[in-house]
Amino acid sequence: MSATVQKTQPAPAGGDERSARSLTDMVFRARELSIGGALVLLILCTWIANPSFLDDQGVKDLLLNSSILVLLAVGQSVVVITRNIDLSVGSVVGLTAFACGDFVSGTDHSAFVVVLLGIALGTACGLVSGLLVSFGKVPALVVTLGMLYVIQGLDYWWAGGEQINAANLPDDVLSLGTGSVLGIPYLPLITAAVLAGTAYYLRAYTGGRELYAIGSNPEAARLAGIPIRRRVLGAYAFSGAIAGFAGALWLARFGTVVADAANGWELTVVSAVVVGGVAITGGVGSVWGAALGAALLTTIGSALVVLKVSSFWQQAITGVLLLAAITTDRIVQRRTTSALRKRRRQ
Helix, strand or coil, X not given: CCCCCCCCCCCCHHHHHHHHHHHHHHHHHHHHHHHHHHHHHHHHHHHHHCHHHHCHHHHHHHHHHHHHHHHHHHHHHHHHHCCXXXXXXXXXXXXXXXXXXXXXXXXXXXXHHHHHHHHHHHHHHHHHXXXXXXXXXXXXXHHHHHHHHHHHHHHHHHHCCCCECHHHCCHHHHHHHHCEECCXXXXXXXXXXXXXXXXXXXXXXXXXXXXXXXXXXXXXXXXXXXXXXXXXXXXXXXXXXXXXXXXXXXHHHHCCECCCCCCCHHHHHHHHHHHCXXXXXXXXXXXXXXXXXXXXXXXXHHHHHHCCCCCHHHHHHHHHHHHHHHHHHHHHHHHHHHHHHHHHHC
């Protein structure tokens, strides 16, 4: 009489990695919810202190003030997901805003032409950065920091100390920044459409999922046959296109544009993305979280103005939130790695 001994097979490593990734996603989704809760609480507290904060004009100002930053955060988050960064977005906004304004000043060009021009210029800037990062193998921080200064220099040379005045812009362009549908301004509607479309692509399409794979483990993505260079190049082109689009909207929103428009915004955009739960190490996060982070930072600035608090505190609060977000990312990453190792040992 014989007995058959069955050996327990260890769980595949891929299953452990999926479990760890699910745990990480759950933690970051909880963080997105906490950011949303903090945003609501901030709005309520400011409204209690000053009821005019949420009157009709106050709500419109909140939506308009956050629209362009949210739009830039969407483009930046796609790059950060691939474990890269784009520090040139603020300078791209300034360049495209001035270039579009210079192109349409004293003409009757439509807003559609302005938007196309802005997207084209922004895409060109993004392609240059993407080519150097993906094919040239130059660190993203070095490339985009260099592009920031190059684009700023080009913008100042182009402007030559002059500015674009709203009085010289076509009415169709200005109406893009001031018009509304059912009381809702165009800009937040446009931003919401871009946000929803990008989020759907990242979650539903293979190309979007491959961006997460590249950010999670570039070497594993390469072995899996993912076209890393092409995907990273596409991410930078998208970020540049979004920044160029934001530049055109900046022109429509403010009318008057100088050479240093959006100067310093690149750090604010990165802060919004990281605060919103997109890990600076790549592979984790969503554009929804990035949008919440941008909305939170913008609302903090608006609330401080309403409460007559020095703008210095806005920078201090942004710095604290950024440090807290990066610390949280590192803690989550270490605990996830530790949990994965324990599963493999078991």
